[in-house]
Amino acid sequence: MNMSTKVSINPNFQFQWEEKQDCYVLLYPEGMVQLNQSAGEILALCDGINTIDDMNKKLCDKFSVSDLTKDILSFLEEAKNRNWISYE
Amino acid sequence: MNNEIKPPLWILLELTHKCPLECAYCYNQLDFASTKDAMSKEDWFRVMEQARQMGAVQLGISGGEPLLNKDIVEIVEKANDLKFYTNLITSGVGAPEGIVQKLKEAGLKTVQLGIQSHDKNTMTLITNNKSSYEEKIKFAAEVKKAGLQLIVNTCITRQNIHQIGDIIEFAEELGANYLEIANIQYYGWALKNINALLPSQEQITEARKVTNYYREQRKDMKVFFVVPDYFATRPKACMNGWGTTFLTINPDGIALPCNTANTLPLTFPNVKEYSIEEIWNESSAFNYFRGDSWMKEPCRTCDEKEKDFGGCRCQAFALTGDMNATDPVCIKSPEHGIISKKIEDSVNFSEQEIVYRNRKNSLLLMK
Numbered sequence: 001m002n003m004s005t006k007v008s009i010n011p012n013f014q015f016q017w018e019e020k021q022d023c024y025v026l027l028y029p030e031g032m033v034q035l036n037q038s039a040g041e042i043l044a045l046c047d048g049i050n051t052i053d054d055m056n057k058k059l060c061d062k063f064s065v066s067d068l069t070k071d072i073l074s075f076l077e078e079a080k081n082r083n084w085i086s087y088e
Numbered sequence: 089m090n091n092e093i094k095p096p097l098w099i100l101l102e103l104t105h106k107c108p109l110e111c112a113y114c115y116n117q118l119d120f121a122s123t124k125d126a127m128s129k130e131d132w133f134r135v136m137e138q139a140r141q142m143g144a145v146q147l148g149i150s151g152g153e154p155l156l157n158k159d160i161v162e163i164v165e166k167a168n169d170l171k172f173y174t175n176l177i178t179s180g181v182g183a184p185e186g187i188v189q190k191l192k193e194a195g196l197k198t199v200q201l202g203i204q205s206h207d208k209n210t211m212t213l214i215t216n217n218k219s220s221y222e223e224k225i226k227f228a229a230e231v232k233k234a235g236l237q238l239i240v241n242t243c244i245t246r247q248n249i250h251q252i253g254d255i256i257e258f259a260e261e262l263g264a265n266y267l268e269i270a271n272i273q274y275y276g277w278a279l280k281n282i283n284a285l286l287p288s289q290e291q292i293t294e295a296r297k298v299t300n301y302y303r304e305q306r307k308d309m310k311v312f313f314v315v316p317d318y319f320a321t322r323p324k325a326c327m328n329g330w331g332t333t334f335l336t337i338n339p340d341g342i343a344l345p346c347n348t349a350n351t352l353p354l355t356f357p358n359v360k361e362y363s364i365e366e367i368w369n370e371s372s373a374f375n376y377f378r379g380d381s382w383m384k385e386p387c388r389t390c391d392e393k394e395k396d397f398g399g400c401r402c403q404a405f406a407l408t409g410d411m412n413a414t415d416p417v418c419i420k421s422p423e424h425g426i427i428s429k430k431i432e433d434s435v436n437f438s439e440q441e442i443v444y445r446n447r448k449n450s451l452l453l454m455k
Contacts, residue, residue, distance in 0.1 A: 012197065012198070014171075019143075021143065028173070029239055030148075
């Protein structure tokens with residue numbers, strides 16, 4: 001995984017905003033993960049088009065900070081271990 | 089009070105109770121033959137919309153055999169449009185040609201396929217359907233070809249418990265993403281057939297050992313193992329608590345807090361007369377076992393009552409005749425002896441013939 005990697009959500013999962021729960025959730029067979037804000041914002045950009053560099057820029061703009069690379073990479077590593085995402 | 093009720097997260101639609109299989113442990117009620125397929129496509133659409141509006145996210149589509157409902161593709165499509173996570177629970181038998189690809193295109197996420205054994209004769213013995221073996225293998229291949237996620241469900245009884253290792257390998261050959269090995273729970277048809285089905289404690293210990301061995305070896309297929317509560321010391325937290333998470337709608341349109349709740353002496357509302365919100369929040373049946381004021385001793389003062397909610401109400405009623413009683417699988421239950429007796433009987437009367445789950449037997453049992 002590097003800054004030009006494009007990340008997608010595993011198609012067996014379903015990622016969406018849930019109004020009633022006021023958070024993003026990830027659905028899988030007979031289960032659900034409620035995501036905290038940063039996890040939700042990162043996964044929302046895992047569309048197979050954005051590179052990690054793009055994701056960093058977009059999130060930095062959105063939250064007015066200078067660099068989130070470390071947070072993004074560490075979350076994506078965890079997400080990969082849980083099989084939530086895939087990348088080439 | 090109503091403000092404390094959390095909305096349902098998980099809805100199960102039982103589209104029909106017709107089924108090509110006659111499994112001896114089916115969870116459908118003994119009198120399922122009196123259930124009619126009374127729900128139209130529009131009725132199913134409406135209940136899905138109402139449940140989704142409340143915040144439900146998981147949708148199970150089951151039966152009987154749900155593929156026998158001619159509106160299945162449209163129902164899946166609607167569920168997907170509403171952003172449910174869709175899960176088809178099927179026997180894979182009698183499936184119309186090309187249905188799997190159509191369901192995939194309609195947005196289906198997961199298929200749960202019941203596989204009773206890697207061995208044809210054992211499968212026929214359990215399902216009483218001679219073509220089930222070939223049809224299931226073909227169906228599994230279609231699921232994988234369509235790119236759908238496959239979960240293999242294997243119900244464990246005395247007939248197949250010694251085959252666990254072979255069944256795990258078989259599920260892997262079929263390309264399963266998950267394998268759920270579930271020792272059956274003894275209600276309805278299973279309770280009727282308990283002497284023919286219940287494995288011994290030694291068999292379960294051995295099966296668990298084999299499962300753990302395979303779990304260590306295979307990392308890409310997740311394997312779950314559900315123990316039968318007859319050999320536990322505490323009851324299971326049935327349905328994560330009555331009316332907290334789960335709602336089933338049967339082919340008549342009756343809404344239930346669990347698949348077998350209408351075996352209890354309570355009156356359950358019909359979705360044709362009430363909205364899901366009214367049923368969930370206001371019906372006396374859904375409120376009946378919420379909280380702990382219904383509990384008797386030893387549950388009432390038990391420090392584990394928040395953990396298991398006194399166990400399963402259907403089991404308490406079926407075995408003790410009192411739906412408010414402690415689930416007798418709990419060793420604290422004054423009626424735990426019923427369980428020991430059941431286990432003893434299953435050894436002494438192990439030759440008992442299986443009563444298959446079919447319309448004829450259902451009608452006979454209703455008399």
